[in-house]
Amino acid sequence: MRFNFPAYFSLGAATALGLLASTGAQAKGHPEAEQQVLELSKQTIALRSVRGPGNKTGEVAAVLRDALLKAGWEPKDIEILPLDDTAYLIATWKGSDPSLGPVVLSAHMDVVEAKPADWERDPFTPVVENGYLYGRGASDTKFEAALALSSVIELRREGFKPKRSIVIAYSGDEETTMDTSKVIAERLKNAGIVLNVDGSSGTLDEKTGKPLFWTWQGGEKTYVDYKVDVTNPGGHSSAPRPDNAIVQLSEAMAKIGAYRFKPELNDITRQSWTETAKIEPDPKLAAAMRAFVANPEDAAALAVLRANPATVGKVSTTCVPTMISGGHAQNALPQSATANINCRIFPGHTRAEIMAELQKVAAMPAAKFSDVTGDDSVEAPASPLRPDFIAATRKAVTAAWGPVPIIPTQSSGASDSMWYRALGVPSYGASSSMGKDSDDFSHGLNERISLVNVAPGVTYYTTLLKDLASK
Numbered sequence: 292m293r294f295n296f297p298a299y300f301s302l303g304a305a306t307a308l309g310l311l312a313s314t315g316a317q318a319k320g321h322p323e324a325e326q327q328v329l330e331l332s333k334q335t336i337a338l339r340s341v342r343g344p345g346n347k348t349g350e351v352a353a354v355l356r357d358a359l360l361k362a363g364w365e366p367k368d369i370e371i372l373p374l375d376d377t378a379y380l381i382a383t384w385k386g387s388d389p390s391l392g393p394v395v396l397s398a399h400m401d402v403v404e405a406k407p408a409d410w411e412r413d414p415f416t417p418v419v420e421n422g423y424l425y426g427r428g429a430s431d432t433k434f435e436a437a438l439a440l441s442s443v444i445e446l447r448r449e450g451f452k453p454k455r456s457i458v459i460a461y462s463g464d465e466e467t468t469m470d471t472s473k474v475i476a477e478r479l480k481n482a483g484i485v486l487n488v489d490g491s492s493g494t495l496d497e498k499t500g501k502p503l504f505w506t507w508q509g510g511e512k513t514y515v516d517y518k519v520d521v522t523n524p525g526g527h528s529s530a531p532r533p534d535n536a537i538v539q540l541s542e543a544m545a546k547i548g549a550y551r552f553k554p555e556l557n558d559i560t561r562q563s564w565t566e567t568a569k570i571e572p573d574p575k576l577a578a579a580m581r582a583f584v585a586n587p588e589d590a591a592a593l594a595v596l597r598a599n600p601a602t603v604g605k606v607s608t609t610c611v612p613t614m615i616s617g618g619h620a621q622n623a624l625p626q627s628a629t630a631n632i633n634c635r636i637f638p639g640h641t642r643a644e645i646m647a648e649l650q651k652v653a654a655m656p657a658a659k660f661s662d663v664t665g666d667d668s669v670e671a672p673a674s675p676l677r678p679d680f681i682a683a684t685r686k687a688v689t690a691a692w693g694p695v696p697i698i699p700t701q702s703s704g705a706s707d708s709m710w711y712r713a714l715g716v717p718s719y720g721a722s723s724s725m726g727k728d729s730d731d732f733s734h735g736l737n738e739r740i741s742l743v744n745v746a747p748g749v750t751y752y753t754t755l756l757k758d759l760a761s762k
Contacts, residue, residue, distance in 0.1 A: 321749045324445035328745050329424070331358060331437035333417040336426035340401045340463070342376065348463040349378035351400040351433070355440055355461070356380065362444040372474075377401060377463035379471040381478070384443065386456040386760065392483025393456035394759045396443070397707050397718070398436035399465035399472075399489055402428040403734050411737055423730075423739040430740045431733040432489040435722050436461055438745070439488045442752030449753075453760035455483060465489070465707055469667055476710035484680060484759060485718035487708045493692065493725035500727070500743070502695045504570060505688050508720025509559040510673030510701040511709055512608070512635040515642050517649065518663045519543065525619075525626035532624060534657065537617045540628040543653035544612045547632060550652045551597070552608040554587040555637050559673045559701045560605060566698040576602070604703040608645060610634040631663075635703045638673045668705060671712035674719055679762065684721055687755035691723060691747035723751035 331354065340348040352371045359369055359382050369382040380400070386393070405414035405427040412418050414427040424434060440459055460479060462471040479485075493505035521536040521543075556564075561584055568580035579595035583606070586592075596602045603609070610632050617628030636645050642662055650660050676699070685697055700720075708718035724744040732738045 320746055321442075321445050321753070323448065324441045324749045325745050327358065327441040327444065328434075328438050328749065329419075329742070331355065331441060332424060332429070332434045333426075335400070335433045335437060336417040336424075336428050337415055339415045340377075340428070341404050342401065342464060342467045344376075346376045346401075348400050349373060352378050352380040352461065352463070355400075355436070355459075356382070358440065358444065359459075362447060374463065374471050374474065377471060379463045379475055380459065380461040381475065382459040384447065384453060384457040386453040388454050389456070391455045392481050393458045393479070394453075394756065395458045395460050395479055395482045395485040395711075396439050397460050397462070397475075397485050397487040397489070397711075398432050398439060399462045399707065400433070400436065401463050401466050402431065402433070403466050405738075409736055414738070419742070422742055424742055425737060425739045427738055429738050430724075430726070430731070431738070432722075434740045434744075435488045435724060435748075438723060438748040439486075439752050442749050443756065445749060446753050446756060451757060453756075454762065455760045457756060457760050458482070462707055469705075469707070469710070472707040472710050473666075476707070476714055476716070479711070480714045480716055482711070482716050484677070485708065485711045485716055486755070486759075487706055487718055487720045488722040489706055489720070492722045493688075493695065495725050495727045495741075495743075497727050497729060502692045502725055504696040504698055505692065505725065506698045506700045507684055508700050508702050508706075508708070509676070510557065510638050510712075511671070511705060512604070512637055512701070512703050513640075513642065513670050513709075514668040514705050515634040515636055515645065515662065515664045517610075517632040517634065517646055518661045519630045519632060519653075520627065520659045520661075521617075521629075521655070521657050522627045522659075523625065523657075526624045528622045528624055530624075536625040536628040536657075539655055539657050540615070540617065540630055543655040543658045544615070544630055544632075546652050546654065547610060547649055548612055550610070550649075552610070552637075552648075554583070554593055554607045555639075556584065556587055557638060557673050557701070558676050559699050562676065563605070563699050563701065566696060570696055604635060605701065608634065608637045608640060609703075610645070610649060636670070638671065638701070641670055669709055669713045671709040673701060674708075674712060674717040677717060679759070680717075680719060680721075683755050683758035684719075686758060687723075687751045690754045691751035692725065721755075723748040 338347040417426040494503045521540045523536045564580045568577045571577035579592040582589045582592035613633045614631040618625040711718040
């Protein structure tokens with residue numbers, strides 16, 4: 292495989308890209324796009340796009356806009372729209388058939404806070420060392436946003452003519468309130484398909500660096516917080532009463548902590564368990580996955596899956612007490628006690644339904660439940676197993692990385708995809724990049740991404756978009 296390394300690639304970057312010879316990928320190089328990926332990644336990482344004073348998300352959008360303008364986009368086809376202290380970007384490459392729903396590339400330009408004093412390198416000074424790009428947003432998700440955008444520009448450079456419009460839709464507050472995410476989804480609710488490049492990816496072998504498998508995300512659990520309050524008249528601690536708010540709340544939380552919701556499967560998780568079992572090295576865990584697919588009520592399988600931190604959240608809805616407070620004085624009976632219960636709800640259930648189930652489990656009339664989640668989360672169904680998407684991703688992944696197992700997933704976290712899915716728009720977490728588990732520093736110190744992903748990433752996106760935007 293041949294690559295043309297731009298002059299400003301460090302030796303480390305060149306080494307990382309050279310490692311592709313060991314991955315099995317056979318695609319040709321795209322030197323101009325590959326150079327632009329690193330250039331845009333560096334420019335955007337250098338901008339502190341964190342919510343609050345000095346938020347530079349709008350400047351990140353301007354960098355990406357300028358790259359599109361230079362590549363031939365018309366100014367009227369690119370919007371940067373401010374919202375509160377942030378901004379979002381919508382750029383359209385018009386297709387030949389406006390009656391077809393567009394292909395949307397979704398990502399976010401904001402990042403979580405990073406304190407320079409805590410890092411080995413300044414988080415907002417991009418650095419390439421030993422084949423890695425370091426900086427806040429390197430893995431979540433400025434590199435991938437730059438990679439997807441550069442690939443769209445590459446398609447235009449190559450003369451591709453899309454039948455469906457291709458829309459680049461990058462939000463500005465995915466890490467916090469998701470206000471721009473909601474606005475974008477509402478504006479693009481006519482989309483044919485959404486490719487969320489912030490969601491899912493592949494895994495490389497820790498020793499060899501070869502691809503082990505690639506995953507795409509087709510659903511996510513609903514994030515919810517419930518507040519539980521118990522109030523009493525209180526009184527002097529020398530005269531205990533049976534209705535002690537702390538005791539009552541503790542009893543309710545103990546019941547909820549021990550409760551297990553009904554195990555469930557949907558099309559996404561059934562296929563996920565089935566495919567994962569084929570490559571799971573632990574025979575006991577693999578057997579439990581197969582048994583769970585055959586019978587979700589299998590007690591032995593459930594015991595194994597619920598004992599494993601990597602699989603417990605995939606079996607069912609989960610709810611856990613996460614905060615508690617109560618009392619007002621050391622020598623007084625508590626007048627109130629409050630707890631927070633955090634839930635990740637399996638798709639297909641409402642927040643009200645789960646709250647009612649928790650109230651029944653607690654069996655404590657004095658405990659008053661309320662949903663305090665706010666507007667930062669929404670109930671959304673899983674996306675369908677669309678044959679066109681599945682075929683296109685398999686073709687793209689194979690072109691980029693060679694033949695590797697492909698596994699659908701349902702996440703326990705939240706992404707911009709939920710806002711599209713809530714409106715009935717199929718959205719899939721389908722980023723191009725692969726990495727070792729030991730290199731995952733998203734939201735943490737010394738965040739980084741391996742530059743081995745640059746060339747196959749361009750191949751992946753150009754292949755995938757050609758397929759999906761041509762039909």
